[in-house]
Amino acid sequence: MEGATTATEQMEEQTAGEAVDRPEAVEIEPRRVVEAVLFAADSPLAPAKIASILGVGDARDVRKHVAGLNEEYEARGQSFRIEEVAGGFQMLTLPVYNTWLTKLLRARQETKLSGAAMETLAVVAYKQPVTRAEIEAVRGVAAGEMLSRLREINLVKIVGRAEDLGRPLLYGTTKRFLEVFGLASLEDLPQVEALASGAAPAGTTRQAVAAEEAAPSQGGDGDELSSTEAAEPGPQLSIYEGDDTGDGSRPDA
Numbered sequence: 725m726e727g728a729t730t731a732t733e734q735m736e737e738q739t740a741g742e743a744v745d746r747p748e749a750v751e752i753e754p755r756r757v758v759e760a761v762l763f764a765a766d767s768p769l770a771p772a773k774i775a776s777i778l779g780v781g782d783a784r785d786v787r788k789h790v791a792g793l794n795e796e797y798e799a800r801g802q803s804f805r806i807e808e809v810a811g812g813f814q815m816l817t818l819p820v821y822n823t824w825l826t827k828l829l830r831a832r833q834e835t836k837l838s839g840a841a842m843e844t845l846a847v848v849a850y851k852q853p854v855t856r857a858e859i860e861a862v863r864g865v866a867a868g869e870m871l872s873r874l875r876e877i878n879l880v881k882i883v884g885r886a887e888d889l890g891r892p893l894l895y896g897t898t899k900r901f902l903e904v905f906g907l908a909s910l911e912d913l914p915q916v917e918a919l920a921s922g923a924a925p926a927g928t929t930r931q932a933v934a935a936e937e938a939a940p941s942q943g944g945d946g947d948e949l950s951s952t953e954a955a956e957p958g959p960q961l962s963i964y965e966g967d968d969t970g971d972g973s974r975p976d977a
Contacts, residue, residue, distance in 0.1 A: 754780055755789035759806075768812030786813075844870040845879060849901070849913060853883050853894035871895060879904065 771783035874880035883896040
């Protein structure tokens with residue numbers, strides 16, 4: 725019949741249309757693979773190691789790729805270069821940017837937590853809103869100093885007062901807490917059951933398990949008059965500071 729098409733013709737036309745819409749395969753240059761590997765690495769990689777990952781060429785070829793990439797970075801005015809460090813190659817920022825990167829490093833060091841701080845933060849995260857007395861019941865030590873420190877670095881905040889005797893303060897986590905731990909919301913916190921079974925997801929801590937599996941919390945019947953009230957006598961806990969230099973942004977000294 726004139727004007728009619730067979731099923732075969734329709735399939736051929738559809739296939740031809742898909743072929744037009746389908747983008748051609750992008751040819752990946754070896755030096756781009758070298759660039760990607762160095763970008764993802766957190767420590768210097770030897771040329772021979774890079775060559776083995778690349779699967780083409782040898783250490784001499786890798787050096788040529790690195791030289792070509794650095795020429796490209798310089799021509800584009802990029803803020804980083806690939807430098808030779810301890811017998812390997814590493815992607816580093818230029819010294820001229822150290823002023824700003826130092827501020828970034830300082831901010832990251834200020835949020836580096838000790839084990840005691842992580843335990844306290846875990847209790848707040850899983851039991852919020854929670855009183856100081858409840859936190860101390862779980863951890864078995866005074867929590868005033870830790871709570872003050874966590875508030876200073878904007879991981880914990882006061883969210884209200886409990887209806888218990890003395891109206892103790894209630895603590896909860898902040899938006900900064902979500903940012904630091906890469907969570908979209910508190911609903912994304914690892915389930916305690918999964919942690920207790922030993923299948924802890926990446927980025928979780930054993931302190932979270934201990935916090936949730938600890939003895940049942942007690943009501944906060946203490947009178948908390950100030951958010952910075954001094955801790956009761958007990959072990960003095962502190963935050964590690966200034967000892968973390970390994971992170972994603974590495975200013976070149």
